[in-house]
Amino acid sequence: MEIINCKECGRLFNYLSGPRICEDCKRKIEQKFQDVKQYLEKNPNASLDQIAKDNDVTVKQIKLWIREERLILSSPSPDGILCEKCGKPICTGKLCEECKKEVASGLQEAFKKPDAPVEPKKKKDNKNRMRFLDSK
Template sequence: MDVRNCRECGRLFNYTSGGSPICPACAKKLEEKFAVVKQYIYDHPGVGIQEVSEENDVSINMIKKWVREERLTFAEGSAVGIECECCGKTILSGRYCEECKKKVANQLGSAYGSATHAAPAQKKKTDGNPKMRFLNN
């Protein structure tokens, strides 16, 4: 059995591989905290991450982590959310702003496009031989 020190409270607990690095008691506390924070943001539309952190005694990093996991979403028009990982623009949920999401999607799209480009180039080779092209079709 793998026994580790909880990252939060330092107590020993049975660690399951791939599991949380904190003990079940702290994990439970964190879940309760999450519920409180979620409710707080719901009750205070437009609240900033700094205020949420101070009012609920939760670290900003923890809140950002929840937001990146898309478990938390700041209301539309909030003063502060988190930064887009790509351009640093303030976003309300997830990892990228709308523009960067599109950019990423386009990049994926063009990679796919160039892969399909290889097909017509290959076809060209058989152009000189209509019979061959017919067979290929």
């Protein structure tokens, strides 16, 4: 266990793991998340700037929630989140559907069990056969 300062409020707290913020700040951020979620249910087509302004949250925090797939935008917008692989606008996560499929198929190929190697047939060797000597 480590004693550190909270990145949000500066108070000392016992740090175990996860984000370096105290429990009070975690609760405040979770409450803001719930507020943003309810706001999006009422205003599904709001822009990120409008959501941030109306809920007193940073655009960076909203984008983090979208990347974590905790929030889903109703439609992909150019000012929103872009696919990390191809740059196409997306509604949630880090990758668009096409890139997700591509990555998934690549992983399946990587973890696919290799086919059993086919051993070539051995030719019969006449050297080890029994021989009879004919008497003349």
